[in-house]
Amino acid sequence: MEGQHTIHSFDEELRNLTNHIGGMGGYAERMVEQAVSALVSADTELAKKVIEDDALLDQKEREIGEDAVFIIAKRQPMASDLREILGAIRISGDLERVGDLGKNIAKRVTAISEARQPVRLFRGITALSDLALAQLKEVLDAYASRSAEKLGFVRDRDEEIDAMYTSLFRELLTYMMEDPRNITACTHLIFCAKNIERIGDHATNIAETVYHIITGNTMPPERPKEDKSHRIVAPVPGAGG
Amino acid sequence: MEEGGKTATLWLRALRARLLRYRVPLLAAAIALFGLDLSLGGNGLGAVIALACTALVTIVLAEDGQALSPAQPSAKGAASIDSMSALDLAKAVQDPLYIFDSSGTVIYANEAAIGAFGPIAPGVSLQLKFRAPEMHDFIGRVLKEETHQSTDYAERVPFERAFRVSAVPMGKNSGLFVLLFKDQSEARRIDRMRADFIANASHELRTPLASIAGFIETLRGPARNDAKARENFLQIMQSQTSRMARLIDDLLSLSRLEAKPYFKPSERVDLRSLLQGTTDSLSHVAAEAGVKIDLDLPNGSLEVAGNRDELMQVFENLLENACKYGSSGGRVVVSASTVDPSSGKTITVTDFGPGIAEEHIPRVTERFYRVEVEPNNVQKGTGLGLAIVKHILTRHGAHLSIRSKLGEGSSFTVHFPPG
Known part of the structure; x- marks a missing residue:
């Protein structure tokens, strides 16, 4: 990246932009992590902090957008520089959504932790969020190290998240049928799981953007992605199971 | 001869260091000399000669009693600290x-x-x-x-x-x-490990303990004189206690793994002998389950970077699971593939048992997650075996993939990273 342009400050501006993406990514990662940890440990204070942090992430996105427009207007970049800048705008959009999803999880903490919940409800959520966070870290690392090799792998792993989500959906449904007192918590938890699953989707989007920034091509299409939870029904007792 | 060469390089390095150290005054002197020479109407030659003399003096002049010859190695083969960067x-x-x-x-x-x-x-x-x-x-x-x-x-x-x-x-x-x-992970992990161990152990041991307590109560009360029930209950109690013992073993081994600092595996492990050894050590488990373990390994190197004991535990757990849950298939196959050397080696353990339902597959490596099977089979595992496998593989940069079809069996594949 260094010293490609005769105007040194252009490099500086591009570098600043990518650094801001890095900072934003770190923030989004942290928000999701803290939201899930607040959920599992019923920590309403931490949840409040996550909700407040979202404003900062929104502001970061606006700043990146402004910087990007400024660079485009001032330098009229082409080819890889233009990809870099447009990519930054797209990635910041995805990261902002990730933050929103994290915030939404944090908002549900109060409702869920009103009554004490059995540990088993949360086991799947933690595992699911670890998967999504690993994806997010992997794509942002690829963005930092400019290596496109691992990106295909990231996208394939998104299937794993979808499968896990479907299974979790089924499990939570069972708990609701077992005991109606579980319904409040489980309904909120299903939304949380869905949010985490969508964080995985945003990671996949970022993977595609990063691939485009690095190679200039779009990622080869092989995306049989869908979760199957829309087909799950709770078995009606006495209907032969 | 070699000694002479070494001294020469050391000397040259010291020379360079000294010239570099005095580059600012030398440069100033050069500019001044050239300026002087040219203003006096010379052609610059005089300045060059004067500069050469200055440089020579810089090189030869000892500074603070330091000899020009590079500091002699204090011990045989040791370089001077000045020459290190x-x-x-x-x-x-x-x-x-x-x-x-x-x-x-x-x-x-x-x-x-x-x-x-x-x-x-x-x-x-x-x-x-x-x-x-x-x-x-x-x-x-x-x-x-x-x-x-x-x-x-x-x-x-x-x-x-x-x-x-x-x-x-x-x-x-x-x-x-x-x-x-x-x-600092170790200190932190040991703290967490203690808390986690207590939480998990107390939670998981409570169920079998409650059932044993229930049986004891029954044996002392209503079933006091029922010989048949007594035998039956004692049998269940025995299987419960042995499960509790296994659970403690697994919890300890998982906690120990978690407390270990991360390392980059440098040891080379030959998977062929490792798999052979594991199969032999599990022969009694296989025989008990009525399962035959077939090793189907291709020719060629099956070496990977890793820790032998930990990898042993991985394949022990996978094979034991295959024997336990896939016993109805009567056969377990261990196969390896090295198709593409750049994508790394894979080992697959396949059983021909009842298989795992699709919705459970992504979850089976979670701690204490158990696939619901017939009630009399519930006690087979501790729910930690695959969690241990996954943990070890993550430490090795490897990962586990699971394919299964109901009624046909399951295969667990370990993918090692290339190299």
Whole structure:
């Protein structure tokens, strides 16, 4: 990246932009992590902090957008520089959504932790969020190290998240049928799981953007992605199971 | 002869160092001499000669009693400390270490850093590599204040790690900084391990304990004189206690694994002999389950980087599961593939049992997750075997993939990274 342009400050501006993406990514990662940890440990204070942090992430996105427009207007970049800048705008959009999803999880903490919940409800959520966070870290690392090799792998792993989500959906449904007192918590938890699953989707989007920034091509299409939870029904007792 | 060569290189290095050290006065002298010579109407030759003399004096003149000949090696083969650079020192440090400049660009990462945080492309800024908010603040503070700073840094994925990070400017006004990571994971993990162990153990042991307590109550009360029930109950109690013992073993082994610091496996393990050994040691389990284990390994090297004991545990767990849950198939096959050397080796353990339903597959490596089977089979596992497998494989940079079809059997494939 260094010293490609005769105007040194252009490099500086591009570098600043990518650094801001890095900072934003770190923030989004942290928000999701803290939201899930607040959920599992019923920590309403931490949840409040996550909700407040979202404003900062929104502001970061606006700043990146402004910087990007400024660079485009001032330098009229082409080819890889233009990809870099447009990519930054797209990635910041995805990261902002990730933050929103994290915030939404944090908002549900109060409702869920009103009554004490059995540990088993949360086991799947933690595992699911670890998967999504690993994806997010992997794509942002690829963005930092400019290596496109691992990106295909990231996208394939998104299937794993979808499968896990479907299974979790089924499990939570069972708990609701077992005991109606579980319904409040489980309904909120299903939304949380869905949010985490969508964080995985945003990671996949970022993977595609990063691939485009690095190679200039779009990622080869092989995306049989869908979760199957829309087909799950709770078995009606006495209907032969 | 070789000794002479070494002295010559040392001497040349000292010469260069000295010329470099005095480059500013030498340059000033050169400009002054040329200016003087040209203003006096000379053609510059006089200045060149004068400059050569100055340089010679600089080289030969001893400074602070230091002899020109490079400091003699104090012990045989040891180089003088003057001739070593900061890079030599950075290479020798066993903790992750980065050198970066005043814009935050990474200039050098030592081997420990690459091992711990992966390779980093030259010119990448530190803020992009370490994205956590506290690291961003920290790096910003270091670059702004140019003083010694330190902070704590923790990572959750791919596995939990914690570091004490400190940064210092190098020398005076060099514009370079050193960033050093000290691994604190062990202390933190041991703390967490204790808490987790107690939580998990108490939760998982409560159920079998409650059932044993129930049986004892029945045996002392209503079933006091019922010989048949007594035999039956004692049998169940025995299987419950042996399950509790297994559970404690598994919990301990998982906790021990978690407390171990992360390492980059350097040992080479021959999977062929390892698999052979594992199969032999499990022959009684296989015989008990009425299962025959077939080893179907191709010719050629089956070596991977890893820890022998840990990998042994991986295949023991996989094979034991295959025998336990796939016993109805009567046969377990261990196969290996090295199709494409660049994509790494894979080992697959296949059983021909009832298979795992699709919705359970992504979950089976979770702790204490059990696939609901017929009630009399519930007691077979501890729910930790595959969690242990997954943990070990993550430490090896390897991963597990599971394919299964109901009624046809399951296959568990371990993918090792290339190299």
